[in-house]
Amino acid sequence: MTSLLRLATAGSVDDGKSTLVGRLLFDSKSILADQFDAVERVSRDRGLETTDLALVTDGLRSEREQGITIDVAYRYFATEKRTFILADCPGHVQYTRNTVTGSSTADVLVVLVDIRNGIQEQTRRHLAVASLLRVPHVFVTVNKIDLLDYDEAAYNNVAREIHAVADTLGLEDVTTIPVSALRGDNVVERSSATPWYDGPSLLELLETLPLDRAESRLPLHFPVQLVIRPQSSAAPEFHDYRAYAGRISAGSARVGDDVVVLPSGHRSTIVGIDLAGEGLTEAHIAQSVSIRLADDIDISRGDVIVAAESALALRDSATATLAWLADTPLATGSRVLVKHGTKSVLAIVTEVIGKLDLDTGDLVPANTLTLNDIGEVALRFAEPLPLEDYSSSRANGAFLLIDGQEGTTLAAGMAHAVPVTV
Amino acid sequence: MTTTIDERTELSHLRWLEAEAIHIIREVVGEFDRPGLLFSGGKDSVVMLHLATKAFWPGRVPFPVLHVDTGHNFPEVLDFRDESVARLGLDLRVSAVEDYLADGRLKERADGTRNQLQTQPLLDGIELNKFDAVFGGGRRDEDKARAKERVYSLRDAFGQWNPRNQRPELWDLYNGRHRPGEHVRVFPLSNWTELDIWRYIEAENIAIPSLYYAHEREVFERDGMLVAVGPYSQPTESETVRTERVRYRTVGDMSCTGAVASDADTIEKVVAEVAVSRITERGATRADDRFSEAAMEDRKKQGYF
Numbered sequence: 142m143t144s145l146l147r148l149a150t151a152g153s154v155d156d157g158k159s160t161l162v163g164r165l166l167f168d169s170k171s172i173l174a175d176q177f178d179a180v181e182r183v184s185r186d187r188g189l190e191t192t193d194l195a196l197v198t199d200g201l202r203s204e205r206e207q208g209i210t211i212d213v214a215y216r217y218f219a220t221e222k223r224t225f226i227l228a229d230c231p232g233h234v235q236y237t238r239n240t241v242t243g244s245s246t247a248d249v250l251v252v253l254v255d256i257r258n259g260i261q262e263q264t265r266r267h268l269a270v271a272s273l274l275r276v277p278h279v280f281v282t283v284n285k286i287d288l289l290d291y292d293e294a295a296y297n298n299v300a301r302e303i304h305a306v307a308d309t310l311g312l313e314d315v316t317t318i319p320v321s322a323l324r325g326d327n328v329v330e331r332s333s334a335t336p337w338y339d340g341p342s343l344l345e346l347l348e349t350l351p352l353d354r355a356e357s358r359l360p361l362h363f364p365v366q367l368v369i370r371p372q373s374s375a376a377p378e379f380h381d382y383r384a385y386a387g388r389i390s391a392g393s394a395r396v397g398d399d400v401v402v403l404p405s406g407h408r409s410t411i412v413g414i415d416l417a418g419e420g421l422t423e424a425h426i427a428q429s430v431s432i433r434l435a436d437d438i439d440i441s442r443g444d445v446i447v448a449a450e451s452a453l454a455l456r457d458s459a460t461a462t463l464a465w466l467a468d469t470p471l472a473t474g475s476r477v478l479v480k481h482g483t484k485s486v487l488a489i490v491t492e493v494i495g496k497l498d499l500d501t502g503d504l505v506p507a508n509t510l511t512l513n514d515i516g517e518v519a520l521r522f523a524e525p526l527p528l529e530d531y532s533s534s535r536a537n538g539a540f541l542l543i544d545g546q547e548g549t550t551l552a553a554g555m556a557h558a559v560p561v562t563v
Numbered sequence: 564m565t566t567t568i569d570e571r572t573e574l575s576h577l578r579w580l581e582a583e584a585i586h587i588i589r590e591v592v593g594e595f596d597r598p599g600l601l602f603s604g605g606k607d608s609v610v611m612l613h614l615a616t617k618a619f620w621p622g623r624v625p626f627p628v629l630h631v632d633t634g635h636n637f638p639e640v641l642d643f644r645d646e647s648v649a650r651l652g653l654d655l656r657v658s659a660v661e662d663y664l665a666d667g668r669l670k671e672r673a674d675g676t677r678n679q680l681q682t683q684p685l686l687d688g689i690e691l692n693k694f695d696a697v698f699g700g701g702r703r704d705e706d707k708a709r710a711k712e713r714v715y716s717l718r719d720a721f722g723q724w725n726p727r728n729q730r731p732e733l734w735d736l737y738n739g740r741h742r743p744g745e746h747v748r749v750f751p752l753s754n755w756t757e758l759d760i761w762r763y764i765e766a767e768n769i770a771i772p773s774l775y776y777a778h779e780r781e782v783f784e785r786d787g788m789l790v791a792v793g794p795y796s797q798p799t800e801s802e803t804v805r806t807e808r809v810r811y812r813t814v815g816d817m818s819c820t821g822a823v824a825s826d827a828d829t830i831e832k833v834v835a836e837v838a839v840s841r842i843t844e845r846g847a848t849r850a851d852d853r854f855s856e857a858a859m860e861d862r863k864k865q866g867y868f
Contacts, residue, residue, distance in 0.1 A: 371622030417617035548740030
């Protein structure tokens with residue numbers, strides 16, 4: 142069986158992202174004959190000389206009509222070594238919103254840069270989003286090298302520029318690759334046109350990237366989704382069955398482990414871990430299981446079962462980074478819903494602390510956040526939440542801000558352990 | 564099947580997909596008042612139902628299943644549906660296209676196919692049963708428009724999908740809030756591919772209708788597809804009937820679902836065949852999706868799955 146890698150792609154307008162994604166899918170034989178026929182047909186209809194691989198990723202009628210991409214699209218491809226889920230984040234409209242969405246689940250963000258333009262405002266922003274969302278790895282593909290005759294010096298200049306920006310953003314793992322998406326250089330196969338580049342192709346990098354998920358080594362964090370208590374609807378031997386269903390968001394669970402239930406603080410011991418009739422002795426991060434405890438305690442949806450040694454504290458207020466995703470602006474005093482794990486609570490935005498200038502990385506004073514802004518706020522919760530610092534746990538430091546009346550998703554939130562000031 | 568890769572804690576991609584789908588199904592039951600699951604007996608809905616039984620084990624699936632019945636069923640699929648309902652103790656609701664044709668609310672199309680006619684019975688079925696969340700077996704790899712679909716897809720009172728106004732979906736935090744009259748379509752198999760479905764059927768030894776495996780059938784060729792001779796699909800004078808060894812890659816309205824020539828009569832052989840196939844399942848077998856570049860997008864905007 143192969144492992145899974147999730148990646149997101151982001152690029153500025155016209156830097157060839159659709160072509161790169163099309164190339165990755167085509168060269169890894171993930172575009173099937175009938176899909177390719179359709180792309181060839183449309184290319185011909187448009188009077189193009191060669192088949193435009195970018196057309197593979199255009200999904201909607203309005204996108205094809207306008208020649209732009211308006212929303213995150215998900216693509217799937219697999220090699221012998223790995224299976225990939227690709228979130229293709231368009232660079233035209235709402236690019237911050239799209240990049241934040243794609244980055245939230247990504248192991249790798251692939252950013253495109255046109256070698257002729259070098260770092261653009263959007264490139265800086267994409268890298269800033271990768272840093273804020275804590276995407277573990279960033280690959281920057283320096284594209285269109287064929288247009289500068291595969292010039293090593295030009296590539297080195299751009300690569301240097303990228304690493305300089307990455308350093309200021311605190312991005313630790315940034316890799317640059319010279320590619321031509323159009324011609325396929327260094328996308329799937331290493332190119333003979335770049336003898337000065339001895340690194341792997343983009344696909345090789347994706348296939349061999351170690352999946353070291355730091356959260357798997359944290360103490361157990363298990364948000365309870367449901368209580369499974371079938372009573373008379375199950376076979377007689379299960380009439381007294383009671384288990385807590387959820388998906389492990391950090392660490393591991395083992396039979397015999399001591400645990401604490403939050404927010405009640407009750408302690409107990411794991412006596413069983415069930416995966417639909419299969420009894421497990423241990424379960425790990427990302428697994429959906431049902432956990433049985435030694436003691437009959439009051440637990441319901443929204444509670445969290447954590448390892449007894451966990452230092453997790455309940456917090457009735459927090460400062461957090463918000464990526465504002467809604468058309469309506471945020472102002473101090475707004476009443477919202479916070480969804481964290483399996484719990485939703487009322488909250489008040491007690492202060493808008495500042496707004497991030499994505500070009501300089503500085504936090505500047507602001508009293509509102511508008512669409513595509515990223516800023517810092519202070520929140521007070523109606524009920525305490527077991528929020529972790531987002532930098533140590535993506536799953537348990539992340540939350541949504543929701544409009545309680547309209548139901549819309551307002552912002553992506555990332556909690557801080559230590560308050561932030563301007 | 565082993566659940567470990569290079570590290571003890573790393574799930575195989577199939578087990579990761581399973582865990583994700585179970586998480587989604589449980590979230591819906593935790594947050595919605597009246598979920599329902601669309602069940603046709605097709606392989607994707609069978610896998611979805613299997614995941615639901617795993618999610619709530621040892622209890623029963625805690626919501627009804629809805630079959631939007633085109634009336635053009637393969638008999639073995641209808642039998643399979645009824646057998647599954649009995650075995651799992653399910654609460655089956657049916658919305659039948661036939662009822663709409665009988666009283667004139669819908670009219671038979673000139674080409675006799677009924678996939679397009681399903682939308683109204685589907686929406687009425689959702690309203691009649693007061694479902695606020697409806698599980699569908701749609702996958703993003705199926706179609707260009709579906710590639711842009713969310714796991715939680717908010718639909719207005721007319722069931723319409725508005726691709727320009729979708730909620731951003733972040734981490735694994737799903738926002739199912741909706742206003743009265745709206746509902747949410749939920750796609751737990753969003754991230755699965757056709758091959759994943761087959762591999763999972765193999766790994767979990769899931770029973771599926773027999774027509775997914777190679778068998779002898781009387782067929783004729785129409786629009787490059789092999790169509791079974793049946794009550795809803797008769798050859799014209801210019802179409803010759805022959806007996807071929809075939810199987811189905813998708814199962815829908817019998818009049819517009821094609822078979823593919825195949826010798827794959829076991830799950831292992833089907834997996835091997837799908838793994839090397841160079842044509843998509845919809846391209847191979849669905850006449851209705853070949854009409855236009857945006858066939859699926861247009862149907863979704865009108866309230867289709």
